[in-house]
Amino acid sequence: MDEPIVVGIDIGTTKVCTLVARLEAEAGMRILGVGIEPSQGIRKGTVVDVLAASQAISRSIEKAQRTSGLEITSALVSLAGSHVSSVNSRGVVGISGGVVEEEDIYRAIDQARAIAIPHNREIIHVIQRGFNLDGQEGIRSPIGMYGYRLEVETHIITAAEATVENLRQCVQASNVEVSQFVLNPLASAEVVLDKTERDMGVVVCDIGGGTTDMAIYINGDVWHTMVLAVGGNHITQDISVGLRVSPETAEQIKKQYGYAIRDEIAEDDCFTTRAYGEEQPIQVRRRDLAHIIEARVEETFQLLLQEIKRSGYDGLLPAGMVLTGGTSQLPGIRPLASRVLGMPVRLARPENLIGLVDQLQSPSYSTSIGLLKWAELMDDNLGPAPTRRGPRGPKNPLPSVNWPEIKKWLTRLLPYDEE
Ligand SMILES: Nc1ncnc2c1ncn2[C@@H]1O[C@H](COP(=O)(O)OP(=O)(O)OP(=O)(O)O)[C@@H](O)[C@H]1O
Ligand SMILES: [Mg+2]
Numbered sequence: 001m002d003e004p005i006v007v008g009i010d011i012g013t014t015k016v017c018t019l020v021a022r023l024e025a026e027a028g029m030r031i032l033g034v035g036i037e038p039s040q041g042i043r044k045g046t047v048v049d050v051l052a053a054s055q056a057i058s059r060s061i062e063k064a065q066r067t068s069g070l071e072i073t074s075a076l077v078s079l080a081g082s083h084v085s086s087v088n089s090r091g092v093v094g095i096s097g098g099v100v101e102e103e104d105i106y107r108a109i110d111q112a113r114a115i116a117i118p119h120n121r122e123i124i125h126v127i128q129r130g131f132n133l134d135g136q137e138g139i140r141s142p143i144g145m146y147g148y149r150l151e152v153e154t155h156i157i158t159a160a161e162a163t164v165e166n167l168r169q170c171v172q173a174s175n176v177e178v179s180q181f182v183l184n185p186l187a188s189a190e191v192v193l194d195k196t197e198r199d200m201g202v203v204v205c206d207i208g209g210g211t212t213d214m215a216i217y218i219n220g221d222v223w224h225t226m227v228l229a230v231g232g233n234h235i236t237q238d239i240s241v242g243l244r245v246s247p248e249t250a251e252q253i254k255k256q257y258g259y260a261i262r263d264e265i266a267e268d269d270c271f272t273t274r275a276y277g278e279e280q281p282i283q284v285r286r287r288d289l290a291h292i293i294e295a296r297v298e299e300t301f302q303l304l305l306q307e308i309k310r311s312g313y314d315g316l317l318p319a320g321m322v323l324t325g326g327t328s329q330l331p332g333i334r335p336l337a338s339r340v341l342g343m344p345v346r347l348a349r350p351e352n353l354i355g356l357v358d359q360l361q362s363p364s365y366s367t368s369i370g371l372l373k374w375a376e377l378m379d380d381n382l383g384p385a386p387t388r389r390g391p392r393g394p395k396n397p398l399p400s401v402n403w404p405e406i407k408k409w410l411t412r413l414l415p416y417d418e419e
Helices: 050-068 102-113 161-172 184-192 195-200 232-243 247-257 286-311 333-341 363-380 403-413
Strands: 005-011 015-024 028-038 074-079 085-094 121-133 136-139 149-160 177-183 202-207 212-218 221-228 270-273 282-285 321-324 345-347
Touching: 005 050, 005 161, 005 363, 015 050, 015 363, 028 050, 028 363, 050 161, 074 161, 074 184, 074 363, 085 102, 085 221, 102 121, 102 149, 121 161, 121 177, 121 221, 149 161, 149 221, 161 177, 177 184, 177 363, 184 202, 184 212, 184 221, 184 321, 184 363, 195 202, 202 286, 212 286, 221 286, 232 247, 232 286, 247 270, 247 286, 282 286, 286 333, 321 333, 333 345
Parallel strands: 005 074, 074 177, 202 321, 321 345
Antiparallel strands: 005 015, 015 028, 085 149, 121 136, 121 149, 202 212, 212 221, 270 282
16 A cells, blocks of 8 residues: 555635545556535635635645545645746756766756746746757757757746745645645646647646636647636626626526527527515526626637737647636637637546546546646656655655656656657
8 A cells, every 4th residue: 555645735716625646556546535615715816814715725635634534744736826927948058978967957957947036936837848959959858968058948937925825824724734836727737638739739728716827838848827817706796796696696697597609699598586676586688698708708718819929829829728627617618719719629627537536527626636647747756755745745845946846847758658
């Protein structure tokens, strides 16, 4: 029973989801513990009430401990919010021995991360995007090659230190150490993207309750990331205001009658509901509801399109967009997204899970399962001591230079083709 155990805590705007899984040699990842609790004190991906958030996280952790029978001491934790930003940076080093070794890559990455970032920001990820050896561009893995000057292109993701620290405190209140934060779209991407899409060029987009998280993958690697502070809750809010109903009723109406394209709903298609200030239930045309929803969803995809264009990679995405997150369940969202973005769009959710998976095969849990996949990828590269960040692993936080993560990306460029 010494197979590695991995733990992820997805702290979303609507739910906190703690998952415990065992990495089994034969079967793969088996979910052993699940703790899903309504979120509190979290808005648009950031903590707005430390006590309420800590309690919700604690309940979710306790549930996962109870179902798995394991004590959780450390976990990977999801991160989102508009305080996250990213920048591309280049690191250059000289090669003394002629042949590039792993150590040279680490030095180059260290160079790239030595950019001036404001003192109140914290580096969350340093992701390599490719190498240049003596002027030769587009090298995927330079180890073993001859050269004098090695350059690495990296994508560096930073977050507001205080916001990250607040989230860490909320998790630590349950005596659980955050072994690493993982940006939401990078976790989701591990679940919903396939290798061909990543290589061709694709955007992954996770629309949750409070945030819309996006990452662009080209040539197998992350080239751009972004978190927008809009999500499904904004649609609910619009419905609540537009129809003058309570937020709870609006949420239920959205899920039961919602549609993203107004013109596809028949004129006479109606439902009844109770509105503020009305004694009797009122009749609402589904077309009017779809009109409210369409405006918000269209605006969200316009913002995403703007961001994709601003990144400069809009011409490099033949695989289009892969859409996930709870809001991707809104009927009609796929064709609307495709129309606004002018690219193919596919819906995706976690699949082929084993263990306690009943609720998890929904697009709402792409990030949650993605955290486990990250832990799996990282632990794979930690060699014979894989429980380092498992539930019974030591509590030491990782060193400030995050070698396991860097190794993960290095490994992806080498034997990743295998499966
Ligand atoms: N059938 C449905 N139609 C439309 N929206 C839906 C449906 N089911 C769920 N949603 C919406 O999905 C959202 C929740 O998604 P998800 O669980 O991915 O969010 P989260 O992870 O808690 O939030 P975030 O990632 O934004 O912090 C809610 O706004 C909910 O209304
Ligand atoms: Mg989410």
